[in-house]
Amino acid sequence: MRTRFLLCFYFAFFSFLVTEAQVALPGFDKEVKAFMKRWQIPGGTLALVKDGQLLYTQAYGQADTGIPTQPTHLFRIASLSKPITSLAILKLKEQGKLKLTDKVFGPKGILNTPEYAFTDPRVKKITVRHLLEHRAGWNRTTNIHGDPMFNAVYIAHIMNVPAPTDAKTIIRYVLSKRLDFSPGTKFAYSNIGYAVLGRVIEQLSGLTYEQYVQENILQPIGITDMRLAHNYYNDKTPGEVKYYEEEDSEPVPDIKDEHQLVPFPYGGFNIEAMDANGGWLASAPDLAKLLAAIDGLENKPDILSPTELAQMFKPGGHNRTYALGWMVNRYGSAWHTGSLPGSSTLMARLPDGAAWVVLFNGRHDSPIYFSDLDDLMWRALHRVRNLPIQDLFTSPIVAKKITVEEESYISIPGQLPAEVNN
DSSP states (O other): OOSOOOTTOOBOOOOOSSTTOOOOOHHHHHHHHHHHHHHTOOEEEEEEEETTEEEEEEEEEEEETTEEOOTTOBEEOGGGHHHHHHHHHHHHHHTTSOOTTOBOBSTTSSBOSGGGOOSSGGGGGOBHHHHHTTOSSOOTTTOTTOOGGGOHHHHHHHHTOOSSOOHHHHHHHHHTSOOSSOTTSOOOOOHHHHHHHHHHHHHHHSSOHHHHHIIIIIGGGTOOSOEEOOSSGGGOOTTBOOOOOOTTOOOEEOSSOTTSEEOTTTTSSOGGGOHHHHOEEEOHHHHHHHHHTTSOOSSSOOSSOHHHHHHHTOOBTTBTTBOSSSEEOTTSOEEEEEEETTEEEEEEEOTTSEEEEEEESOOOOOTTHHHHHHHHHHHHHHTOSOBOOOOGGGSHHHHOOOOTTTTTTOOOTTOOOOOSOO
């Protein structure tokens, strides 16, 4: 995320063309389409927020074969799930159910049951804050078998359980090994740490991770469509997009049967075990609504108190560029990216009240892909002379719900053509 501010924001008054329509930003959309063509991304959506208002939301390309993408389509958001988990943890703190200094494992830990037995005595030192800041002691880059969250079949064999493994079994497997470093001494991005936070939320709330987030974070701010993803295409949620691979991608072993080959996004990894670290489905407008509920502005109530919000975006430990579930910089900007086979995502929150979300149903393995994705919104915004003054959170362009029957032909007046190649 660049350290720039939105100096290009100059506002002028616009009126709706019709009730369902929004002001078109052709230069903005041209930049997004050029990005999609350059990286061969089939479809995507975005949302732009300023001062708690949804100023712009747009859809591009195809959600599935022959189905144009709509603003309300759901996408796997991958690691954008981590800020959501952080919100849930801080909500529990606000409710008086935990402290960030609380130990997680061992006799005095939150997860003190026999199923979470461990080999390395240093595990007893892991705190909730360590997990949030990726300082708990696990390093996926030094693990001989890679990230355990993507090793559902191997871990099933080792733990002698049917494949694919669930989050608890993956945690049990990891706890049977030694830590890569002592808790609190280093930073190492860790999916497994956020999987553990999901179990902390369940233990302290008495609800499933999904239920707690929906009831305490999402529903209070009017978000009802967000839910956890499933592994296979035939199990996808109504209104969810299809996930596309690069053209030269090879099929991979199925997590349920390693003798079967499947497309990587559909059975090549177990997203159902990734709930708290990468498992959410969301639309761009809904994530925009979430960003508006943590902007710290006084025009609308936030989902957390000012104290907890300030803590969430304050970096600590050994990495001054990561706070509690957010990448941050010294200028007060916060953001997170997400990446899974067939998905690439980004959301950002700036200190001047601007925020945005970008969701794509494809990705590219190039080392510069995510840098270009970050630059995309800045380039697109520089093409806009005036942004509209409007709030689309209550507009049918956002409020419209997609059903299975409507998905193949729904059309929103005022939407630009859903094209990738021009």
